[in-house]
Each structure stands twice: as C-alpha cells, then as structure tokens.
Amino acid sequence: MATPRTDPLTLEVVELIGTVVARYYEEYDEAAAAHSLTGAQARVLGLLSLEPMPMRRIAQKLKCEPSNVTGIVDRLEARGLVERGPDPADRRVKLAAPTELGARTAHQLRDSLTFAREPLAGLSDEDRRMLRDLLRRMLGEPGPSAG
Template identity: 45%
Template sequence: MELLSVCLGVYYGEFTTAAASENLTASQGKALTVLRRGPAAMRTLARVLTCDASNITGIVDRLEKRGLVRREPSTSDRRIKNVALTAAGENVADAIRAKMRTTQAGLDGLSDEERASLHVLLERVFVPPTGP
C-alpha cells in the first residue's frame, strides 16, 4: 500500500503540474484524458471523475468555452448529452501526456512484457468486474 501511495502521489503531482501548464485544473485535465477513449455521457464523466453532476457541468462548460470539448446529443436518448474531444482537446491531452516525463521514463524502462503485466495487474486491482 505504501509503494502504491508513493507512485500515485508522483503521478498525480506530475499530472497536476502538466495540466496547470496548459491552464487547466487537474479535474479538467483528467476529463480530457477520459475523453481520449471516446465520447462519454456527462453522468459517466461524473462517475469516473468521482464528482457531483453539478461539478462536471462546470468542468465541461469551461472546457467547451476553450474549444477543447463539444457536447453532442446521444444517438440512443436525446435527453442525454455526450461530451467529445475536439481536435484542440486532443492536442492539449497529448501535450499534458508529453510533459509527464517522470512517469513516461518509468514506463519506458519496462519491457513490452512488463508493461503488459503491469496493465493486467492494475486492472485486477482497480477495475471492478462487469457482469451479473
């Protein structure tokens, strides 16, 4: 647990600094990171960012004002708004990732097999199983 705490502290500190260099809060930066996987409903973003729905509205409003995300109607339910990255948002997300040199150097020091093992282990620890 202690080593995990240290690792997450280093990652979060580096991520926060990288996001701030792009004039974003850590939450705004994390929203861009989540949206790299594809458009997401506002409710999903709130859950992933572990924040209240009213907070996610403010985060998305500020990102949208900067042209980093756009709201789109859901194809399955017109009451739901999905949030998607714009090209500018992708560029900023890439810039944040590029500035995370300590994290990247650590990952680069692993072989492909070690990175794959780390991925599997992190999923086992942090991603809840799906299904009934």
C-alpha cells in the same frame, strides 16, 4: 481477521505505493498546469479523448455528482477544448466530445507525463514484466494467462 498490520515489509510497500501515488498526482497536475488546465479538467479531457461520452458517464468515471461535471465541462467548452452535442438516441443526453484543439491538447498532455516513462526506463524488460505481474495480482486482475 488476522491481518498483519504491523508486518514491516508490508508497511514499507504501502509507504512506497503512497510515494508513487503522490508523485503521480504531482506530475499529472504539473503537466495539466503547463496547458493551463486544472487536474480535474485534464482528467475529463483525457477521458473524452479516448471516447466521447454522456455527462452522466463522466460523473461515474470521476466518482462525483453529475452537477459537478456540468461546471468542469462548461469551462472546457468555454476554452474551445470540448463540445456538447446531442445523443441521437436520447434527447435528454448530451454527448461531450473533444474538439480538434481538445484532442491535440490531450495528446500533448499524455506525451508530457514523463513520470510514467522515465523511471520505468531504469528497469529492464524483465523487471517491467515482473512489476506488471505483481501489480496485476495486487489489483486482483486475472492477467492474460487466465483469459
């Protein structure tokens, strides 16, 4: 296990990633707050705006207990952003889906995530491609060349 724990270059990259993570969360919560949503609520609403899904799957995506999702969806439903409907294939399951208002809110939320866009605007296309490839390799994703 000769992992290079003290390699200064690695440490610096780790710290930079930590900064990226912190700023990402900060901006995400700010954007959510601008719509009077908590971070968790915004995340669930964003998930559902891509695709309605059962409560259990939300819990899996969020990596939390299903009982926790009940409360979050309750609050979103109370605000008219999400609706619970039956699953025709399984009467135990409840499918959560955004209302029209919820879909609009999710769209606005996505638009207001400036962090993603603005700093990247400072990079050239070439830079962005490079960054994409490095992140892909870091995450162990195959990338299109392997597909």
